[in-house]
Amino acid sequence: MRPESKPKMIISVAGGKGGVGKSIFSVALGAQFAMEGNRVVLADLDLGAANVHTYLGIIKKTPTIADFILKKAPSLEDIMIDTSRENLKIISGAEFVPGMANPAHWMKLKIMRHIKALPADIVILDLGAGVHFNTLDFFGMSDRGIVVTAPEPGAVMNAYSFIKGALFRRLQNIFRKHPELGPMIDAETKKTGEESTFTLEALSEQIRALAPDMLPLIKEIETDFSPALVVNRIPEGELHVLVKNLIILSREKLGLMVNHAGNLPDVPEITGYLLRIPAFLSAPEGRAYLKAVRNISGKIGRHPGPAIDAVKTKADFSDDDVEKIVALMDTLDDSIFSDTSRKACRLRMYFRPAEVVTYLINHGVKSGLFHGE
Ligand SMILES: Nc1ncnc2c1ncn2[C@@H]1O[C@H](COP(=O)(O)OP(=O)(O)O)[C@@H](O)[C@H]1O
Numbered sequence: 001m002r003p004e005s006k007p008k009m010i011i012s013v014a015g016g017k018g019g020v021g022k023s024i025f026s027v028a029l030g031a032q033f034a035m036e037g038n039r040v041v042l043a044d045l046d047l048g049a050a051n052v053h054t055y056l057g058i059i060k061k062t063p064t065i066a067d068f069i070l071k072k073a074p075s076l077e078d079i080m081i082d083t084s085r086e087n088l089k090i091i092s093g094a095e096f097v098p099g100m101a102n103p104a105h106w107m108k109l110k111i112m113r114h115i116k117a118l119p120a121d122i123v124i125l126d127l128g129a130g131v132h133f134n135t136l137d138f139f140g141m142s143d144r145g146i147v148v149t150a151p152e153p154g155a156v157m158n159a160y161s162f163i164k165g166a167l168f169r170r171l172q173n174i175f176r177k178h179p180e181l182g183p184m185i186d187a188e189t190k191k192t193g194e195e196s197t198f199t200l201e202a203l204s205e206q207i208r209a210l211a212p213d214m215l216p217l218i219k220e221i222e223t224d225f226s227p228a229l230v231v232n233r234i235p236e237g238e239l240h241v242l243v244k245n246l247i248i249l250s251r252e253k254l255g256l257m258v259n260h261a262g263n264l265p266d267v268p269e270i271t272g273y274l275l276r277i278p279a280f281l282s283a284p285e286g287r288a289y290l291k292a293v294r295n296i297s298g299k300i301g302r303h304p305g306p307a308i309d310a311v312k313t314k315a316d317f318s319d320d321d322v323e324k325i326v327a328l329m330d331t332l333d334d335s336i337f338s339d340t341s342r343k344a345c346r347l348r349m350y351f352r353p354a355e356v357v358t359y360l361i362n363h364g365v366k367s368g369l370f371h372g373e
């Protein structure tokens with residue numbers, strides 16, 4: 001991987017339900033950012049039902065993310081494909097390959113590191129439907145998360161479940177190893193809606209009593225984790241009552257700010273363009289949809305991700321080394337991090353090889369992995 005010169009923004013597009021318009025919106029958003037002069041890579045991470053390539057008219061066989069996961073391609077950059085639009089490249093999703101739809105956590109970290117090293121200004125991840133750990137993890141690792149929904153009860157409920165799932169997954173990933181908070185969050189994930197009295201505020205209270213040094217991390221989540229909501233198939237400017245309820249529910253039940261980024265109009269003619277969404281965006285029939293996407297992209301593009309983005313991934317460690325270092329960290333006694341347990345959680349969450357190795361060496365851990373051959 002080559003070192004990156006410019007910090008990039010990673011935007012996830014997700015939503016609990018299939019068929020609500022995530023992929024078409026991802027393509028349109030990518031095309032819009034590309035038209036503004038950004039180098040855009042659109043990665044299809046729907047590991048079960050990939051279709052970004054078809055919306056761009058790419059129907060011949062090309063390398064896919066499966067080649068990377070199954071180690072047939074050494075880097076994600078190698079499997080980038082040009083599209084008909086200048087500045088817009090894609091990483092094609094895979095056909096369903098058993099044994100690949102559920103990559104191990106280290107593989108997700110590896111995919112994410114490669115995504116961060118792509119030669120692009122903006123990377124858009126089209127995530128699948130549902131609340132699989134894959135989707136939740138990639139969503140949690142992005143700088144901006146967009147949840148697409150339709151103004152129907154089922155879709156809105158799924159969007160809420162997705163947001164809740166993503167929040168809990170993020171908390172679990174951060175506090176997984178914490179002796180008091182880890183089990184507490186695990187117990188919370190097993191409660192039903194009626195039993196749960198969870199909010200970030202309530203969690204803060206418990207943390208204040210149990211592990212006050214962790215409080216800043218909760219504050220960080222409160223400010224960083226604010227999914228943007230896009231509602232498909234309703235006129236611009238409208239705030240549908242179900243969507244309003246979703247925003248209120250997220251605030252009251254979870255303590256999260258969900259922002260309504262905008263709506264996309266219902267355009268029946270879109271079905272005539274399913275193999276050429278860029279042509280749809282240039283056609284008169286696509287004008288209203290494009291205008292809505294432009295409006296949303298303006299809002300999303302203005303919000304850079306958290307500061308973590310500005311830190312460059314060091315390329316000195318091979319993927320194999322990183323896998324071994326992650327495994328090594330899991331075997332270490334947590335007292336190694338005793339001066340600040342917050343730091344341990346942070347290191348595990350935002351894994352950056354050079355930083356972690358420096359930290360471990362400073363704390364007396366010796367390993368041949370840290371040095372060259
Ligand atoms: N704004 C829209 N107006 C009309 N039909 C739409 C719109 N957005 C999506 N669709 C229809 O919904 C189908 C599914 O869209 P897609 O983006 O593939 O959904 P997802 O990725 O969420 O599964 C498309 O084939 C298209 O026919």
Ligand SMILES: [Mg+2]
Pocket residue numbers: 022023024046049051128
């Ligand atoms: Mg899709």
